[in-house]
Amino acid sequence: MKRVALVFVLAVFVPSLVLAWLAVRSLRDQQFLLERQQSLLYQGVADARAKAVQDALGEYEHAFAAEVASVVGKQSPRDAAKSFDDLLRRDWPLAQVGFAVTLSGEILSPPPYGRNEARKFYTDNGRFLASREMVEVYSNPKQAISGLNVANNAALLNNSAFPNAQPQPQSPSFGQTEANADFNKRSPGSKSQQARNVYPQQQAGSFQKVPAPEDTQQQFSKLAASEAEFRQLIGEDNEGALARFVDNRLNVLFWCRPPRDPQLVFGVQLALPRLIESLRPVVQQVEPALRGEICVALLDDTAKPVALSYPGFRATWKHPFVATEIGEILPHWEIAVYLLNPAWLTQSARALQLTLGLLISVLLVAIGIGSWLIVTDLNRQLKLARQKTDFVSNVSHELKTPLTSIRMFSELLAEGRVTDPAKQRSYLGIITAETARLTRLINNVLDFARIERGEKKYHIQPCDLAEVVRETAETYRPHLEASGFQFECEVPDSALMVNGDRDALAQVIVNLLSNAEKYSDSQKEIAVGLEQRTSPLPYAEVRVLDRGLGVPHGCGEKIFEQFYRAHDSLSSGIQGSGLGLTLARQIARAHGGDVVYEPRAGGGSCFSLRLPLLAQEQVRNPKPVI
Numbered sequence: 001m002k003r004v005a006l007v008f009v010l011a012v013f014v015p016s017l018v019l020a021w022l023a024v025r026s027l028r029d030q031q032f033l034l035e036r037q038q039s040l041l042y043q044g045v046a047d048a049r050a051k052a053v054q055d056a057l058g059e060y061e062h063a064f065a066a067e068v069a070s071v072v073g074k075q076s077p078r079d080a081a082k083s084f085d086d087l088l089r090r091d092w093p094l095a096q097v098g099f100a101v102t103l104s105g106e107i108l109s110p111p112p113y114g115r116n117e118a119r120k121f122y123t124d125n126g127r128f129l130a131s132r133e134m135v136e137v138y139s140n141p142k143q144a145i146s147g148l149n150v151a152n153n154a155a156l157l158n159n160s161a162f163p164n165a166q167p168q169p170q171s172p173s174f175g176q177t178e179a180n181a182d183f184n185k186r187s188p189g190s191k192s193q194q195a196r197n198v199y200p201q202q203q204a205g206s207f208q209k210v211p212a213p214e215d216t217q218q219q220f221s222k223l224a225a226s227e228a229e230f231r232q233l234i235g236e237d238n239e240g241a242l243a244r245f246v247d248n249r250l251n252v253l254f255w256c257r258p259p260r261d262p263q264l265v266f267g268v269q270l271a272l273p274r275l276i277e278s279l280r281p282v283v284q285q286v287e288p289a290l291r292g293e294i295c296v297a298l299l300d301d302t303a304k305p306v307a308l309s310y311p312g313f314r315a316t317w318k319h320p321f322v323a324t325e326i327g328e329i330l331p332h333w334e335i336a337v338y339l340l341n342p343a344w345l346t347q348s349a350r351a352l353q354l355t356l357g358l359l360i361s362v363l364l365v366a367i368g369i370g371s372w373l374i375v376t377d378l379n380r381q382l383k384l385a386r387q388k389t390d391f392v393s394n395v396s397h398e399l400k401t402p403l404t405s406i407r408m409f410s411e412l413l414a415e416g417r418v419t420d421p422a423k424q425r426s427y428l429g430i431i432t433a434e435t436a437r438l439t440r441l442i443n444n445v446l447d448f449a450r451i452e453r454g455e456k457k458y459h460i461q462p463c464d465l466a467e468v469v470r471e472t473a474e475t476y477r478p479h480l481e482a483s484g485f486q487f488e489c490e491v492p493d494s495a496l497m498v499n500g501d502r503d504a505l506a507q508v509i510v511n512l513l514s515n516a517e518k519y520s521d522s523q524k525e526i527a528v529g530l531e532q533r534t535s536p537l538p539y540a541e542v543r544v545l546d547r548g549l550g551v552p553h554g555c556g557e558k559i560f561e562q563f564y565r566a567h568d569s570l571s572s573g574i575q576g577s578g579l580g581l582t583l584a585r586q587i588a589r590a591h592g593g594d595v596v597y598e599p600r601a602g603g604g605s606c607f608s609l610r611l612p613l614l615a616q617e618q619v620r621n622p623k624p625v626i
């Protein structure tokens with residue numbers, strides 16, 4: 001049995017636990033995967049919107065060049081340059097101030113004492129455009145705006161037109177946000193890098209993930225400002241865009257040189273509110289399937305939303321789910337993606353975890369219960385197999401004993417060696433008794449086999465139980481008395497009618513009498529009684545009492561199990577098959593009654609056969625034979 005348990009532990013439990021552990025692990029991976037999938041999906045959305053904004057800016061830049069071409073096509077570039085501010089603003093709505101400057105540093109437009117906006121522009125940018133002052137700018141001379149991964153501007157400048165230009169840390173007075181300032185204070189070593197305005201959750205490790213080194217890197221802006229003069233900046237190029245912060249306010253400038261007069265540079269400072277208005281539809285183009293999940297926002301350089309795909313949405317703007325920088329033309333502006341229901345990811349991950357966890361638990365419990373049932377059944381089968389082996393040896397023994405007696409006494413008689421008639425009668429009596437015992441045993445075994453196969457047939461009909469008991473007891477009496485038993489039989493004279501098979505009922509009584517004889521010790525007293533009882537329903541009770549060994553404590557029910565023997569042959573020396581009581585109970589139950597055991601007061605056993613009594617009308621109209 002221990003071996004079976006061990007096999008089960010090794011073959012079922014341990015593998016199940018390992019499987020459960022693997023399942024729980026994969027559960028954690030599933031959660032991570034879900035988060036990763038979502039972040040990749042939304043990062044794709046942010047990248048696509050940022051690219052769309054860049055493309056739109058690129059188109060505006062070309063549109064500006066076309067506008068310049070049309071202006072200088074109608075008149076000489078020099079003439080056009082003088083009134084360029086007015087001409088441009090009239091025809092191009094994105095223009096806030098149009099300017100024209102010669103490469104030698106002469107500003108032809110706007111006039112220094114014109115309208116307010118022009119005057120301010122002149123003050124802010126005059127010295128820079130005249131190449132008399134170096135300022136920090138974000139520039140894009142080669143139209144890199146069409147690509148998403150905008151190259152580090154400083155690197156570009158270093159490698160090409162401005163070998164002396166160095167990437168500079170952005171000073172707080174130059175449009176740097178508080179966050180940037182804080183960051184630079186914290187990281188004095190990383191001055192050449194500028195911190196981003198936003199901290200995307202997927203890079204800040206909000207899902208209990210330790211951010212990977214490359215993730216941490218992404219908290220820095222890909223852009224860097226460079227100090228340059230305007231002339232250095234445009235170099236040999238024909239058109240371009242640049243951005244600079246003046247008093248923390250972003251100025252975006254487009255410029256181009258007409259082929260007819262490359263010494264002249266025409267440019268424009270964009271009207272930011274109108275630019276934002278024109279970019280709004282671009283930001284709002286979110287896939288319909290994702291509109292219910294996310295809000296896409298265009299954040300300005302102070303991390304304030306200027307355009308939203310989901311009107312009325314509120315969030316902690318600095319902490320989007322994912323975000324992408326726009327590029328040099330709108331430095332520190334970002335496309336940020338926010339979850340409309342931030343708890344959804346955690347909720348669905350938890351739900352998944354809970355479902356799989358429950359499933360695993362249920363499976364484990366099922367495996368546990370299944371294993372227990374199998375072990376119990378195996379145990380039962382093993383016990384039965386052992387009992388069957390015992391049964392075979394017991395039956396063989398039981399057959400052998402009467403056969404030996406029969407053979408011995410019949411040989412004595414056959415050889416004529418016993419001449420005394422009294423002895424002859426005694427020997428013949430023994431032979432008869434042993435034959436009866438043999439018959440009883442064989443009948444029991446055969447009947448048991450029939451009942452097991454469901455082939456046992458009873459000839460049920462109304463019969464007088466008192467008569468059956470009396471006849472059986474009287475048949476058995478000579479044998480008992482010959483064996484020295486004091487035998488009493490108290491059966492009422494009146495009939496007690498039951499529905500039953502006479503032979504089967506007689507077999508039950510004989511089995512009980514036989515047991516009483518077998519398990520009697522020195523006090524050889526057996527009594528049979530028949531009584532009528534009325535509660536709860538009228539029934540007859542045949543009681544077989546002895547003063548023998550009694551049934552050991554706790555075995556009162558087990559003795560009715562097949563092959564079970566409370567007194568085994570070895571220790572008690574009493575032969576038996578363990579079938580007598582099983583059969584007795586099965587027969588009694590087939591008659592609607594039962595056989596029960598109770599210890600007898602004063603020592604010994606009391607076995608009772610209880611059968612329901614027939615009502616008068618049932619006696620008159622008997623049931624058909626089964």
Ligand code: ADP
Pocket residue numbers: 515516518519546548549550551559560564565566567568575576577578579580581582605
């Ligand atoms: P067996 O062939 O062993 O007698 P039974 O089914 O008739 O098989 O009885 C089952 C067990 O019940 C016996 O082995 C014995 O231990 C116990 N038993 C039956 N009758 C008596 C009795 N009258 N007194 C004591 N024990 C009994």
